[in-house]
Amino acid sequence: MKLFRWSGLIAFVVVLSLIIVIGALFLDNWVKSGLEAGGTRVHGAEVNVASVDLSLSPLGFDIRGVQVTDKENPERNLFELGTARLAMDLPKLFLGKISIDDLTVSGMSSGTERDEPGRIVPVDTSDAGPGVGQRARDAAASRAESVRAELPEPADAVEQTLTQTRSATDQASTTFERARSEVGSALNNLPDDESIAQYDERIEALRGRSLNSLDAIRSARSDLEALQRQAVEDQLSVAAARQAANAAVSDSQEALEAALAAPAEDWAALREAYPLNQASAVRAGRLLLGDAIFDRYDQARKYYTQAAPWLRRLAPSGGEQEEAAPARLDGRYVRFDTPNPTPNFLLRQGLISFEADNWPWTLTMSQVTGQQRLTGEPVRLQLMRGEAGDEAMRIDAVLDRRQATTVDRFELIGRDLSFSSRSLDLGGVDVDWAPGTVDLGGEVTVTGDQVDGLIELSFSGSEFEARGEGRIATTLGNALENIAAFDIGIRVTGDIDAPELQLTSDLDNQIRSALSAALQAEYNRWLEATRARLDAEVETLTAPLRARFDEIEAQGDAVRDQADEFQQQVMDRLEALEQELLDERDRLSNAADAERRRAEDEARRRAEDALEDLKLPSF
Amino acid sequence: MLTQFLKFFKALNSDAGPWQLSFAVGLALIIGLTPLWSVHNLLIILLACILRVHFGTFLVFWVVFTGFAYLLDPAFDAWGYAWLTHPGLTTTWTSLYQSDVWQIIKFNHTITLASFVVSVLLFMPVVLIMRYGVVQYRARLMPWANRLKLVQIVKASKVYSLYERVS
Numbered sequence: 001m002k003l004f005r006w007s008g009l010i011a012f013v014v015v016l017s018l019i020i021v022i023g024a025l026f027l028d029n030w031v032k033s034g035l036e037a038g039g040t041r042v043h044g045a046e047v048n049v050a051s052v053d054l055s056l057s058p059l060g061f062d063i064r065g066v067q068v069t070d071k072e073n074p075e076r077n078l079f080e081l082g083t084a085r086l087a088m089d090l091p092k093l094f095l096g097k098i099s100i101d102d103l104t105v106s107g108m109s110s111g112t113e114r115d116e117p118g119r120i121v122p123v124d125t126s127d128a129g130p131g132v133g134q135r136a137r138d139a140a141a142s143r144a145e146s147v148r149a150e151l152p153e154p155a156d157a158v159e160q161t162l163t164q165t166r167s168a169t170d171q172a173s174t175t176f177e178r179a180r181s182e183v184g185s186a187l188n189n190l191p192d193d194e195s196i197a198q199y200d201e202r203i204e205a206l207r208g209r210s211l212n213s214l215d216a217i218r219s220a221r222s223d224l225e226a227l228q229r230q231a232v233e234d235q236l237s238v239a240a241a242r243q244a245a246n247a248a249v250s251d252s253q254e255a256l257e258a259a260l261a262a263p264a265e266d267w268a269a270l271r272e273a274y275p276l277n278q279a280s281a282v283r284a285g286r287l288l289l290g291d292a293i294f295d296r297y298d299q300a301r302k303y304y305t306q307a308a309p310w311l312r313r314l315a316p317s318g319g320e321q322e323e324a325a326p327a328r329l330d331g332r333y334v335r336f337d338t339p340n341p342t343p344n345f346l347l348r349q350g351l352i353s354f355e356a357d358n359w360p361w362t363l364t365m366s367q368v369t370g371q372q373r374l375t376g377e378p379v380r381l382q383l384m385r386g387e388a389g390d391e392a393m394r395i396d397a398v399l400d401r402r403q404a405t406t407v408d409r410f411e412l413i414g415r416d417l418s419f420s421s422r423s424l425d426l427g428g429v430d431v432d433w434a435p436g437t438v439d440l441g442g443e444v445t446v447t448g449d450q451v452d453g454l455i456e457l458s459f460s461g462s463e464f465e466a467r468g469e470g471r472i473a474t475t476l477g478n479a480l481e482n483i484a485a486f487d488i489g490i491r492v493t494g495d496i497d498a499p500e501l502q503l504t505s506d507l508d509n510q511i512r513s514a515l516s517a518a519l520q521a522e523y524n525r526w527l528e529a530t531r532a533r534l535d536a537e538v539e540t541l542t543a544p545l546r547a548r549f550d551e552i553e554a555q556g557d558a559v560r561d562q563a564d565e566f567q568q569q570v571m572d573r574l575e576a577l578e579q580e581l582l583d584e585r586d587r588l589s590n591a592a593d594a595e596r597r598r599a600e601d602e603a604r605r606r607a608e609d610a611l612e613d614l615k616l617p618s619f
Numbered sequence: 620m621l622t623q624f625l626k627f628f629k630a631l632n633s634d635a636g637p638w639q640l641s642f643a644v645g646l647a648l649i650i651g652l653t654p655l656w657s658v659h660n661l662l663i664i665l666l667a668c669i670l671r672v673h674f675g676t677f678l679v680f681w682v683v684f685t686g687f688a689y690l691l692d693p694a695f696d697a698w699g700y701a702w703l704t705h706p707g708l709t710t711t712w713t714s715l716y717q718s719d720v721w722q723i724i725k726f727n728h729t730i731t732l733a734s735f736v737v738s739v740l741l742f743m744p745v746v747l748i749m750r751y752g753v754v755q756y757r758a759r760l761m762p763w764a765n766r767l768k769l770v771q772i773v774k775a776s777k778v779y780s781l782y783e784r785v786s
Contacts, residue, residue, distance in 0.1 A: 002671050003670060003671060004669055004670060005670060005671045008668040008669045008670075009668075009669040011668075012665065012668060012669055091719035091720065091723055092719065094658075094719075094723040095719065095722055095723060331654070331692070331696050331728050331729045331730035331731065332696065332699075333725075333727055333728050333729075334704060334712070334727045336709070336712055336713040338716055338717055339717075
């Protein structure tokens with residue numbers, strides 16, 4: 001038999017030849033034309049492609065000389081791309097795996113001049129709301145407002161701070177009211193002048209009695225004791241009144257002292273709330289840097305957190321593993337050991353270079369995959385501004401996901417970076433700041449969901465110029481003239497979603513030595529104003545307290561005077577009278593005893609004499 | 620598919636070469652028993668197109684053997700798994716696994732491996748048996764059948780004319 005079906009063989013050869021011929025001769029031009037036509041229609045302005053080269057092994061393309069016309073300025077390119085090259089491993093594609101050996105996008109730049117003006121495709125334009133510039137101005141105004149709110153007005157600060165003083169004066173007022181009431185009732189309980197006069201009259205009456213016999217003395221003492229009992233009762237009232245008055249005055253004094261001490265506590269709290277220390281240096285640093293750097297950090301963090309799920313999606317956990325039990329007819333794949341396992345996605349080497357800010361930028365990538373356990377190597381990314389070896393800025397990222405805990409490390413190096421000039425409001429003085437150049441260095445590590453890093457910025461060649469007139473502006477201007485270089489460190493710690501940012505800086509040292517003088521002067525002025533305001537407020541609160549305390553103290557003195565008078569007028573005289581009665585009683589008793597002994601002696605003598613006269617006979 | 624069946628029967632009863640019919644069945648055996656979306660089946664289809672085999676027979680038996688494959692897949696899976704996990708063959712499989720080409724051929728897929736091996740082993744026996752059957756059919760059965768009254772009536776009918784036109 002004839003072996004071949006010639007019709008089929010010829011058809012196969014023809015089709016294969018057509019594919020080869022079309023692929024080799026026409027496909028590149030068709031794709032080139034398609035890119036130009038499609039790009040022009042989508043973009044609305046002429047898009048040119050210099051050449052397209054498609055290849056089957058390795059599967060990929062090499063596109064060169066892409067120019068996208070700027071619609072606003074057709075003589076220039078909005079975007080130009082030198083080379084875009086992709087080379088993929090074709091056999092891996094049949095295994096469902098994307099393995100990119102080389103991805104190169106280089107020579108990107110914008111605003112380049114075209115050889116001839118690009119064609120513009122008319123398109124409808126619509127209003128897209130407020131522009132970027134307006135939004136930036138609104139944001140700047142909002143930021144300036146927040147900066148102005150850093151230190152409050154003195155009156156507001158005093159109003160917010162005088163809590164202890166107000167509480168203490170309220171407490172003192174209550175204590176004074178109670179003391180006044182207690183002292184008043186004590187005064188009412190004291191013996192009045194009429195009572196003392198009655199005592200005086202009765203004492204004089206007792207003094208006027210004739211004490212010529214013991215009976216008269218006994219009678220006088222009996223009356224005296226009755227008078228003393230009444231006086232003792234009154235004396236107890238006097239003692240109670242004196243104690244009440246003393247206690248009231250003492251309490252009032254303590255309350256007054258507490259009220260007078262409270263402003264010092266409030267002042268300390270105010271100084272603590274609005275200090276001129278590291279924290280205020282941070283505020284000054286934030287004032288200088290603006291919120292832009294923090295916004296940039298937030299943006300970087302947002303990019304990172306947005307990219308993280310994609311990296312995780314590229315990484316089936318555990319890499320290649322035996323598949324689950326098969327459904328019927330599906331069969332099973334049996335895996336074997338291989339020294340070079342291929343991830344589902346792998347970009348072995350990537351290069352993207354472009355020009356921006358008049359600098360060449362280069363982004364290189366290597367071993368980009370989510371299945372790092374298969375490659376055994378972490379993902380490495382490098383973003384560089386400038387030429388290699390003389391780079392102005394470089395960010396090296398190592399995304400290590402080989403272990404259970406992911407470790408992503410970012411190293412930043414920058415040299416002679418420039419910040420745009422800006423106007424600051426320092427203590428009410430407008431200051432123009434030309435930041436000069438900045439050297440940057442640091443490292444940030446993200447372990448799991450924890451971030452830890454330090455970025456240091458060294459500013460040099462800074463120039464400050466304070467605008468406006470007045471002592472503060474002059475002082476601030478003179479002080480700021482001395483600040484040409486300073487360092488600011490930004491430490492990032494904590495959870496990646498809500499990190500804690502700390503500014504460490506020798507700017508505070510600079511502030512202490514130079515800018516500090518101006519800030520200190522401004523701060524002192526604010527402190528003085530606030531202190532004066534606080535003193536006035538305290539005086540308003542405490543002056544009535546002092547007057548009322550003096551009044552209470554006078555009342556206490558009156559109670560004590562009256563008690564002393566009672567003591568002198570009544571009790572002392574009663575004691576003296578009692579002593580006199582005792583003395584008189586003793587005198588009369590002694591006289592009676594002497595008379596009795598004399599009478600006894602006389603009687604004894606007479607008896608002896610009578611016995612003598614009897615002359616009785618002796619036996 | 621009915622048309623292909625008719626073409627097959629016409630070829631069977633015509634002077635088409637027995638080798639054309641039997642090799643068509645052999646190729647259909649491979650493409651029918653093995654999973655369709657396998658690289659080697661591209662080669663089988665290419666061979667069916669450029670070799671002078673009876674294409675209708677190839678299509679008919681492709682369907683027939685696909686039906687068998689549904690019944691045999693559990694056995695293929697078990698056999699393939701046993702071969703792939705056999706300790707004595709591990710070195711061989713591992714060395715093949717290092718090549719992307721072999722992975723693309725899906726040698727490490729249980730059903731693909733077993734069905735391919737079985738179909739290749741059965742290829743020549745099936746071809747030879749099929750050829751023998753065609754020759755014997757034409758030598759013995761077909762002349763006897765043509766002499767039957769019933770067949771002659773059928774061939775004289777309009778239905779057969781229609782069959783002749785369609786096929």
